[in-house]
Amino acid sequence: MIKIDRSAEPVPTSLTMAGNVVDNERSAAQSYYTAVPAPSKTYKFKRYKEDDIVEALERLFHGKCAYCESKYIGTQKMDVEHYRPKGKVNESQTHPGYWWLALDWDNLLPSCTDCNRRRGQKIAVLEADGTIVFTDTMENAGKECAFPVSGPYRAWNSQDNLALEVPLLINPCQHDPDDHLCWHISNTKAPILLAKLLGAQPDQKGVSSIEIMGLNRFGLVNERAAVLQQIEVQVKNIYQLIDITAIMPACEARDRCLIKIGQDIDELHACYKPNRQYASMVKSYIEPHMKTLKRYLVGLLP
Numbered sequence: 001m002i003k004i005d006r007s008a009e010p011v012p013t014s015l016t017m018a019g020n021v022v023d024n025e026r027s028a029a030q031s032y033y034t035a036v037p038a039p040s041k042t043y044k045f046k047r048y049k050e051d052d053i054v055e056a057l058e059r060l061f062h063g064k065c066a067y068c069e070s071k072y073i074g075t076q077k078m079d080v081e082h083y084r085p086k087g088k089v090n091e092s093q094t095h096p097g098y099w100w101l102a103l104d105w106d107n108l109l110p111s112c113t114d115c116n117r118r119r120g121q122k123i124a125v126l127e128a129d130g131t132i133v134f135t136d137t138m139e140n141a142g143k144e145c146a147f148p149v150s151g152p153y154r155a156w157n158s159q160d161n162l163a164l165e166v167p168l169l170i171n172p173c174q175h176d177p178d179d180h181l182c183w184h185i186s187n188t189k190a191p192i193l194l195a196k197l198l199g200a201q202p203d204q205k206g207v208s209s210i211e212i213m214g215l216n217r218f219g220l221v222n223e224r225a226a227v228l229q230q231i232e233v234q235v236k237n238i239y240q241l242i243d244i245t246a247i248m249p250a251c252e253a254r255d256r257c258l259i260k261i262g263q264d265i266d267e268l269h270a271c272y273k274p275n276r277q278y279a280s281m282v283k284s285y286i287e288p289h290m291k292t293l294k295r296y297l298v299g300l301l302p
């Protein structure tokens, strides 16, 4: 997960226009939920998936899931995810859901189906001896209508103050995931995400986000591993070229090697741009190498 600056994308027009289908649905939902007696069923929102909303989310998040950074584009349809669930809240049986935020731009995120829809998954677990194993049983994962909060305050209607609520799920537009999560890459075959430690305790926002979105589920860990192993090869190749260049006498071929090393380092750096898949993990793996590689290159320069 990486931090995303939401101000980079204007609010989609369909969410700001008065009197359009989205606005009409917003008004209808307001009447529905403020009726007396209160409705027992959930209002069926449809208009949060308007084309301009989907396109804006795709641009803002580079066609990646907001939570796991998988590129859904080309393989699956994106779920327009409500950070605060619109129809019910798993942790509060009587809560009607944050229906007044169903058509609120700041509450919408793009999600892959596995991060959003609840189903059984095998989950990677870090054992006390440092090995990583997958659970034998299927664990339920996928956000769906989960929205845990810390402390007693929860907003119940549009008059309540959201700023007083302390969500235990990371919203990459509001929180910096690096404050809550870190990578454990002792083995490039199974890179897993951990909650950062706050003293002796793991960060609760990190713990809940990993568990609820299933950020160490079997398929995702394997996809990340495939990307990481490619990067591992790239890094090894640069170190090898540096070793070869170091024992070459000054000549045109050596100069060409130096140029190639510089280009390869630039390419490596590009691997964790925000538009790249699993940029957070790739950055965590590459950054320590980057300093060493640049130092070696400078040492080789005439």
Ligand SMILES: [Zn+2]
Residues within 6 Å of the ligand: 065, 066, 067, 068, 069, 070, 111, 112, 113, 114, 115, 116
């Ligand atoms: Zn995802």
